[in-house]
Amino acid sequence: MSQKDLTQGSVPLSLAKLTAPMVMGVSSSILVQTLEMGFIGQLSTQHVAAITFTFPLVMTLTSIALGIGIGTSSVIARSVGSGAAEEVKRLGSHALILVGCAAAALSLLAWFAIDPLFIALGASPALLPMIHSYLDIYLPGTVLFTMTMIASNIMRANGSANIPGTVMTVGAFVNLLLDPILIFGWFGFPRMELAGAAAAMTTVRVFTTAVLFYYVYSGNMVQLHNLVQGFWASSRRILHIGLPAMATQLIGPVTAALITRMLAQHGEIVVAGFGVAGRIEAVAAMVLFALSGSIGPFVGQNWGARKFSRVRDGVKASYQFSMGWGFIAAIPLFLFGADIAAMIDASPIVVEVAAFYLALVPWGYGAWGVLMMASASFNALGK
DSSP states (O other): OOOOOOSSSOHHHHHHHHHHHHHHHHHHHHHHHHHHHHHHHHHOHHHHHHHHHHHHHHHHHHHHHHHHHHHHHHHHHHHHHHTOHHHHHHHHHHHHHHHHHHHHHHHHHHHHTHHHHHHHTTOOTTTHHHHHHHHHHHHHHHHHHHHHHHHHHHHHHTTOOHHHHHHHHHHHHHHHHHHHHHHHTGGGOOOOTHHHHHHHHHHHHHHHHHHHHHHHHHTTOSOOSSSSTTHHHHHHHHHHHHHHHHHHHHHHHHHHHHHHHHHHTTOHHHHHHHHHHHHHHHHHTHHHHHHHHHHHHHHHHHHHTTOHHHHHHHHHHHHHHHHHHHHHHHHHHHHHHHHHHHHHOOOHHHHHHHHHHHHHGGGGHHHHHHHHHHHHHHHHTTO
């Protein structure tokens, strides 16, 4: 089995090596999403508002997949640490089946609920066609996205972070190339606007899913025989961690939905400002997202190998880094938040709303990072 032992060597160096490819992959993906928001801002502020309304739903589907991914990473990393090779392959296969079925069912349910859901969030009838144009393509691609996420978690739990990080990075750049072509209708392509953004993302997901499936199979991290045998037992183990992790992850989208609903009462342009701030925030926090995806496999493998002092040292190092990064990231957002927001949407009200958000909220990023690391560490321990 293609694995990397995280139970040996320098703790900070092990975390750095595991996190670096994730930083590359996560940062490129988030940066491309932010640039994509800039393309959408060139269409109109109304288009920015429409895409912002979709964030809570998109975040909800992602959070459910993240929960299953966290459960998968936890049980596989501990199995790797204890040397249970066959169990690792069985858990990986069953996790892919579980998330694929869950994503397909939830995406279909979400599609049927688009109109009543977004009216409840405060979207005007004029925005619904735009929201449909995006989600009608985005939702089917969610199945591919979640499968890609689980395949990446399987590889990281086995100690292999380079390939998922590289695939994410290449996929992000392909997405960036496709975005303006499909959004604005360059080179003879039809002008698809928001549908073009969704089509670019879905196209890339086909590519990333195929590549990562190849690597998890060729790396002997999954099995293709006896897929039904032990599925429910594996699912219970994964969801024992995954369901509480989902609940934690869903705090974000539920809060975002409530905030979006309240902001909608002040007009779609204010919602657009919130969306712009959210994209910028994701860029500032992308290193913390990457580290939280790495601390879990590190803690899981060392706990499985009963190297508890390395677990403590790794968690302590992640806390210290989070606090330092949070302070460093808050300063430029406080000073230049308005200028950064104006690059995405130059509307004065959008800039004002985004700048106000970015002047206050980033000072909590350090504590947010500590929360991410603590949550990821407890999940890795099965708690």
